[in-house]
Amino acid sequence: MRLLRELKHRGTLAAVATALSYAPSSVSQQLSQLEAEVGVPLLERVGRRVRLTEQAEILVAHTEAVLERLERAESEISSSLTDLTGTLRIASFQTAALTLVPTALGLLRDQHPHLRVHVTQMEPERALPALQTRDFDLVLAEEYPGSHNPRPAGLQQQDLLTDALRLALPPTLELPCTEPPLTVLRSLADHPWVMEPEGTAARHWATTLCRKAGFEPDVRFETTDLLLHLRLVEQNHAAAFLPDLVWNGHPPTVPLHPLPHGHRTRRVSTATRHGRTHHPAIHSCRTALTRAATLPPT
Template sequence: MYDLHRLRLLRELKHRGTLAAVATALTYAPSSVSQQLSLLETEVGVPLLEPVGRRVRLTVQAEILVAHTEAVLERLERAEAEIATSLTELTGTLRIASFQTAALALVPTALGLLREEHPRLRVHVTHREPELALPALQARDFDLVLAEEYPGNPKPRPAELEQEDLLDDPLHLALPQQPTGTPAAESPTAALRSLADRPWGMEPEGTPARHWAMTLCRNAGFEPDVHFETTDLLLHLRLVEQRHAAAFLPDLVWNGRSPTVPLCRLPDGQRTRRVFTVVRRGSDRHPAVLACRDALRRAATLHRRTTPPPPSSPEKNR
């Protein structure tokens, strides 16, 4: 029978990419990781790694082993969940990763509910964008991730992860000044075009939000002049408030308060992003995960009830 500890190291290598990254994550010496994987190769009787430049990659046989290791670890997580369910009190640590606006608008309320109902459960929250948090979830650095998906930008759904929708978050075009008899009053597309010569604030290149925003502008017939790049949507909001830039902003950025800048509707099919939770299959029935998801659902319901409607769009903006 193959050594499970060594199999887990091989799995870590698949998800983290380098021996050094595995060693850092598990607080091992790189030489120790390499030695353990060499012993696993001896156990299996075939090469598991092959050099690619200064790095290594998994062989076909190693990929087969990792797939079976994933199945074994999923069963072990289900066993852990059943043990936790058998206990009368929820304890331990739940590690959550969340993107900024969900962390501001939903997580504090959910934490309050968890504190009241499960006072011995320790919750550790990390601000991490979904494109980084989801691979870390697969690598078992987190237990639950709050993620987002923009219109027309579906993300791959790895078989070992399980998603649950939380809420649809309306998206708006935020104007750096109140429109007065401009093309912005004609239609969502005209509102976008009226800002073609203005500076823009957007998320960094390579992010799903940036891809979505660029697609919107190009479909309206212009290339946006991006002056400000950041994942900090509160900074986007401040830039719009100070009339430095236009931006696309979701409802969650106001955290239940009334919007502070003029807003226009976006074109049909581009008006909401999906917010959801993601966990590993096998841990989805763990009582801590179930309790956290329940608390987040209630926080989302409260957010919807307390969020005022946005200011009326310009008169013909439909």
Template sequence: MFDLHRLRLLRELKHRGTLAAVAAALSYSPSSVSQQLSQLESEVGVPLLEPVGRRVRLTPQAEILVAHTEAVLERLERAEADIATSLTELTGTLRLASFQTAALALVPAALTRLRDAHPHLRVHVTQMEPERALPALLARDFDLVVGEEYPDNPNPRSNELEQEDLCDDPLRLAQPDPALTADSASPTEALRALAGHPWVMEPQGTAARHWAMTLCRNAGFEPDVRFESTDLLLHLRLVELGHAAALLPDLVWNGRPPTIALRRLPRGHQARRIFTAVRRGRGRHPAIQACRDALRQATTP
């Protein structure tokens, strides 16, 4: 029988990439992690790690072990959910990660509902972009992630995660000066009218940036991106002061009236998908279900 603790360390190494990262995440020393993995190699009887420069990677046999470990941990997630369901009151800690606009517009209202309905459930919230939060969910740093998916730009689908739609969030062109486009202009014409104007977008490598660049290029121009930030409130401020054009989701307003001129986007590019994600097997946990219900209620004014 292989030692489950050591198997989990091997799984952590697959998801975190280095022995140092595993040690930091689990509050061990790197030498302790290395020693535990060496003992696992002795149990299994085959090499599990091979050096690649100054790092290590998993052997094919280690990948087989990790796949079985994932199945065992999924079953344990289900066992934990069944135990929690058998109790009459929700307790413990739920670790939630959310990107900025959902953290501002949805999470506080959801927290209020959870506090009223389940006062002994402790919710720990971290603001984090989905590009980092979803891998951290797989690494068990979080229990639930609020993520986003942009039009025609689907996220990779991990078999180890379960997603559930939360809402659609309309996206609009934010104009620094309404006079730049005629009221009768089509959505594509309104975009093209801002071809020579500075833009603010999210940083390179993000799904939002890829979608925004594709949208502008399909309209026939290369945007002049002078400002980069994941902070959409900064995007809004730059538009309000006339420094940049932007592409903003409706969640930015959090129920308040818009302060700038907004235009529809070309058909097929008009909303991003907001979803929640959990590790496979954990969706039945009553704390997860309660949080998802609270988030869904928060999407309704």
């Protein structure tokens, strides 16, 4: 049943085998055995892929409930101990990983020296599904204005902070600060831009904002690395939308302009699975991240 659940989240038998260090043939054999035990088909072929049947979805739902109860039991056991040990696996997008995570790690190390923390830099589009498949215990995620993406099922999210978003201009490009934000943005219709790749929430938000100003942005540079965004702006290659976390409390190095109302902040949150919510390691990490968000930059 665990393999069936993994297949639902990972999509292919090969991905399940890789994630669990099984041979693909072993995964197929165990799922075939489960079908024989249940007495109904659990998988159906769709081209070169397989899809879960309605009966398989029922089994997966029960598996999710069992795994959640097991995680709650583990949390209660950990809460009963005086020393916090084990491994906490965190995924974070870049700007939070650069600004909030190092400070939080220091606080965790001082309070819980025997807790082992693994950190992976990963964008929320990949990290949240990986949280569902139990590759991580906690994810730092971002949510841009106007986002209509549903939050993944089975996850509990907690707001951490709001991060201001601003228009960053090359130093040689002088625009009057007294103009309305949409007018300033519209004046960049023919200017090169750097944005995050297609398919990311940040790119969707940025493109929507430019279209609201009446133009399709000339995106010549695409990367999830916001420090590269900043460098391209500093070197007069492109305009960009940058969050305040990029500066980490230090003075900006390029001219910044406000954005139109309704597009001025993104939400930063932490996410974990429902069964993990009350685990002391999760609670301690969230507390450390909250404190890190209020401390001055080092």
